[in-house]
Amino acid sequence: MILSGVGRRHGARRPWVLRGVDLELPAGTLVRIEGPNGAGKSTLLRLLAGVGAPTEGRVTGRPRTAYVPERFPAALPFTAAGYLVHMGRAHGLTAAEAATRAAGWLERFGAEGYARTPVAELSKGTAQKVAVAQALMAAPGLLVLDEAWTGLDAGARAELDRAVAERLGDGATVVFVDHDPHRLAGASPTAHRLEGAGLVPVTATSEGPRVRIEATCQDPTSVPPELPDGTTLERAGAGTPAAIRLTTTTAHSDPLLRALLAADPPWHITGLTRLPARVPASVPGARADSTTVHGPDGTTAREPDGTYCARDRARGSDHGRDAAPAPADDPPLAPYGRALRRTAALTRYQTALLARSQRWLAPVLLYAAALGIGVRAGQPVLDSLGYASAVLLPVAAWIVRICATQEPPAARAVSAAAVGPRRAHLAALVAGLACALGLGCAGAAFVLLISDPADTGGTVAVPLLPAALAGLGAITCCALLGAAVGALCTRPLVHRRGWSLAAAALGSLSVLVAGVSPANAAVSALVSGSATGTVPSTSLPAAAALAVAAGAAALTSRTSALRG
Incomplete structure (x- = not known):
C-alpha cells in the first residue's frame, strides 16, 4: 500500500492538516504513527483505512481493511453479537462464519458473557472490546488501530497484542497510534512522526541493556499477571517444576524479580544474565537476538530472523482467521460480485x-x-x-x-x-x-x-x-x-x-x-x-x-x- 503526495484539509478556508505525505506500507509490517495532539494522527489513520479520501494525492494498493476508532459509540440498537455479525457480513463473511468468529473473538477478549447485551448497555471497556473484535474477525490485510488499547483491561490489552502479532505473522500490515510510547515495542515497529503537516520517519534507537531471568516454580500459573511492556516470556517445559525465561529491560528487572519472589508460591530464581542492547528490527542490518513468545500459551512466536513460526500459528487459536484466498482463476466479474x-x-x-x-x-x-x-x-x-x-x-x-x-x-x-x-x-x-x-x-x-x-x-x-x-x-x-x-x-x-x-x-x-x-x-x-x-x-x-x-x-x- 502506497500513499503518494497525500494531503488533507478540512474546508477550503482552513489550513492543511496533512500535506505531501509519502508512505509505503509493505505487507507484514508494523507501523507506529507519533505526534502531538492535534497533529493529524487520526486524520492520517482514517485516510489509510479508506474512511475518507485525500484532498490531494492518492492512496493505492489498499487491501481489505478494518479500522478501530478512538472512541467506539454506545448508541447502537444491537446486541454485541448482533452488531458483530452485521459487520462480519459487511466484510464478506457468511452469516454462519460471522456468528462463529464473533463468538470466538468475544471469548478471547473475555466478553462472551455480554454477547446478548445491547451495545448501549455495555461499559466503555466492553464496548471497546466489541470495536476491536469487529476489526479482527475479518482477518484484514490492513489493520488500523487508533488508540484501540484505551479502555481495555490488562488481559484484553495483552490479547490485542497477541492478535496484532498474529496478523503480522499472516502477512498483514498493522498501523497504530497509542498514547503509551512503549506499546508493542517488543515487536520493533517502524515509527513515523507528524510534524507540521508532514510525516517524517523516526530513527530507531537501541532499547538499552536487557536482563534475562530464569526461574522455576511448582505452580506454573503463578506468573505475574501484568508483565512490563517489552517483556518477553518463554516456557522451557510443561513439567513440574515449571521453568520460564523472562527477558526485560534493566529498568524493569528489579520490579519483575520482586513480583516473582512475592508470588504464591514464590518462584526460585535459577539464572540472571545481562544481555546486550537490542536494536529494533527496523534498523537496516539489525537482527533479533532471541526467539520471542508472546503470552504464556505460546500461541505466537517469532524466530531470530523476524519470521513467525508456522508451527505456533497452527497451534494458536483460529478465531477470526481469514478464509482461504480466492482462487487465481476467479471469473473477471467475481470482485464486483x-x-x-x-x-x-x-x-x-x-x-x-x-x-x-x-x-x-x-x-x-x-x-x-x-x-x-x-x-x-x-x-x-x-x-x-x-x-x-x-x-x-x-x-x-x-x-x-x-x-x-x-x-x-x-x-x-x-x-x-x-x-x-x-x-x-x-x-x-x-x-x-x-x-x-x-x-x-x-x-x-x-x-x-x-x-x-x-x-x-x-x-x-x-x-x-x-x-x-x-x-x-x-x-x-x-x-x-x-x-x-x-x-x-x-x-x-x-x-x-x-x-x-x-x-x-x-x-x-x-x-x-x-x-x-x-x-x-x-x-x-x-x-x-x-x-x-x-x-x-x-x-x-x-x-x-x-x-x-x-x-x-x-x-x-x-x-x-x-x-x-
Missing part, C-alpha cells in the same frame, strides 16, 4: 438500524395520518393514487435523511473502512429508499381497497390492475425523487440540522409543484386520467426520476468520501 454482496450486507445493517432505532415511527405515522385524512372510501381510484404518491415524496425525503444520519460517526467510520465510504453512504440511501417504497406500496394497497374504480364523475369504469400499475409507477417516481431530495439536503452536503430540515421541506415542495418535475408529471397524469377515466402511463416519469436519484446518490456518495 463480492463488492455487491458486501454492499447488500451493509444495506441490511442500515435497514436493521432504522427498524431498531424506531426513528421510522414519525414519518410512517405522518404518512398514515395524511392518507387517513385525504383518502376516503368511494373516491376515484386514480385521484387517490395521485394523492398517495404526492404525500409520499416529503416522507421519503424524511426517511432518507434519517438513514443518512442515524449511524454514529465512529460506527460510520467502521462501516466505511469495511466497504468504502461511497458504498457505505449508498447503503444508507438504498435502505431509506427501500423503506419509502415499502411504505408507498402499503399506501397504494390501502387506496385500492377502499377507492372506487371509476372516473371522477363516477360514469366510466377504470380497470383496477392498470390503475394499480400506474399508481405504483407514480409512487416509485415520488419515492425516488424524495430520496434524491433527502440525500441532497443532509450530510455530507448540509450538516446543520435546521438548514437540512428547511432545505428538505422546500425541496420537496419545489419538486412537487415544478412543471418540469417527473413527480409533478406523474401525479398530474393520474389526476387528468381520473377526469376522463383513462389510465395513464407513468413509466417515463419513473425512469426520469430514477436518473435524477442515481445522480444525487453518485454526487453525495463521492462527497461523503471527500469529507469523510
Whole structure:
C-alpha cells in the first residue's frame, strides 16, 4: 500500500492538516504513527483505512481493511453479537462464519458473557472490546488501530497484542497510534512522526541493556499477571517444576524479580544474565537476538530472523482467521460480485438500524395520518393514487435523511473502512429508499381497497390492475425523487440540522409543484386520467426520476468520501 503526495484539509478556508505525505506500507509490517495532539494522527489513520479520501494525492494498493476508532459509540440498537455479525457480513463473511468468529473473538477478549447485551448497555471497556473484535474477525490485510488499547483491561490489552502479532505473522500490515510510547515495542515497529503537516520517519534507537531471568516454580500459573511492556516470556517445559525465561529491560528487572519472589508460591530464581542492547528490527542490518513468545500459551512466536513460526500459528487459536484466498482463476466479474454482496450486507445493517432505532415511527405515522385524512372510501381510484404518491415524496425525503444520519460517526467510520465510504453512504440511501417504497406500496394497497374504480364523475369504469400499475409507477417516481431530495439536503452536503430540515421541506415542495418535475408529471397524469377515466402511463416519469436519484446518490456518495 502506497500513499503518494497525500494531503488533507478540512474546508477550503482552513489550513492543511496533512500535506505531501509519502508512505509505503509493505505487507507484514508494523507501523507506529507519533505526534502531538492535534497533529493529524487520526486524520492520517482514517485516510489509510479508506474512511475518507485525500484532498490531494492518492492512496493505492489498499487491501481489505478494518479500522478501530478512538472512541467506539454506545448508541447502537444491537446486541454485541448482533452488531458483530452485521459487520462480519459487511466484510464478506457468511452469516454462519460471522456468528462463529464473533463468538470466538468475544471469548478471547473475555466478553462472551455480554454477547446478548445491547451495545448501549455495555461499559466503555466492553464496548471497546466489541470495536476491536469487529476489526479482527475479518482477518484484514490492513489493520488500523487508533488508540484501540484505551479502555481495555490488562488481559484484553495483552490479547490485542497477541492478535496484532498474529496478523503480522499472516502477512498483514498493522498501523497504530497509542498514547503509551512503549506499546508493542517488543515487536520493533517502524515509527513515523507528524510534524507540521508532514510525516517524517523516526530513527530507531537501541532499547538499552536487557536482563534475562530464569526461574522455576511448582505452580506454573503463578506468573505475574501484568508483565512490563517489552517483556518477553518463554516456557522451557510443561513439567513440574515449571521453568520460564523472562527477558526485560534493566529498568524493569528489579520490579519483575520482586513480583516473582512475592508470588504464591514464590518462584526460585535459577539464572540472571545481562544481555546486550537490542536494536529494533527496523534498523537496516539489525537482527533479533532471541526467539520471542508472546503470552504464556505460546500461541505466537517469532524466530531470530523476524519470521513467525508456522508451527505456533497452527497451534494458536483460529478465531477470526481469514478464509482461504480466492482462487487465481476467479471469473473477471467475481470482485464486483463480492463488492455487491458486501454492499447488500451493509444495506441490511442500515435497514436493521432504522427498524431498531424506531426513528421510522414519525414519518410512517405522518404518512398514515395524511392518507387517513385525504383518502376516503368511494373516491376515484386514480385521484387517490395521485394523492398517495404526492404525500409520499416529503416522507421519503424524511426517511432518507434519517438513514443518512442515524449511524454514529465512529460506527460510520467502521462501516466505511469495511466497504468504502461511497458504498457505505449508498447503503444508507438504498435502505431509506427501500423503506419509502415499502411504505408507498402499503399506501397504494390501502387506496385500492377502499377507492372506487371509476372516473371522477363516477360514469366510466377504470380497470383496477392498470390503475394499480400506474399508481405504483407514480409512487416509485415520488419515492425516488424524495430520496434524491433527502440525500441532497443532509450530510455530507448540509450538516446543520435546521438548514437540512428547511432545505428538505422546500425541496420537496419545489419538486412537487415544478412543471418540469417527473413527480409533478406523474401525479398530474393520474389526476387528468381520473377526469376522463383513462389510465395513464407513468413509466417515463419513473425512469426520469430514477436518473435524477442515481445522480444525487453518485454526487453525495463521492462527497461523503471527500469529507469523510
